[in-house]
Amino acid sequence: MTRPRRPDPPPLETNDVGVAVAGTAAWAVALVVLLIVGLPDEHRWWLWVCVAGIATGLFGVWYIPRLHRARARQMARRQRERASGED
Numbered sequence: 341m342t343r344p345r346r347p348d349p350p351p352l353e354t355n356d357v358g359v360a361v362a363g364t365a366a367w368a369v370a371l372v373v374l375l376i377v378g379l380p381d382e383h384r385w386w387l388w389v390c391v392a393g394i395a396t397g398l399f400g401v402w403y404i405p406r407l408h409r410a411r412a413r414q415m416a417r418r419q420r421e422r423a424s425g426e427d
Contacts, residue, residue: 356404364397 371390379386 356408357401360397360400360404364394364401367393367397 367390371387371394374386374390
């Protein structure tokens, strides 16, 4: 015999933009260190990896707030639809 399933916990609130900023800063630090230390020609591609990490992080910092707002609008719309459907 199985016990009834408990309800799912609410989603964990996180600071997604802060995580993106921290990751972007880490890639920027890595780029500066590699530029200071210098790399042999066959390992110069690491500089582009850092640049790609910075670009992706900046995109995340720009995109994450828009994603959160869109999800909040969608949730509010669903709640309104449920409320109007119950009437």
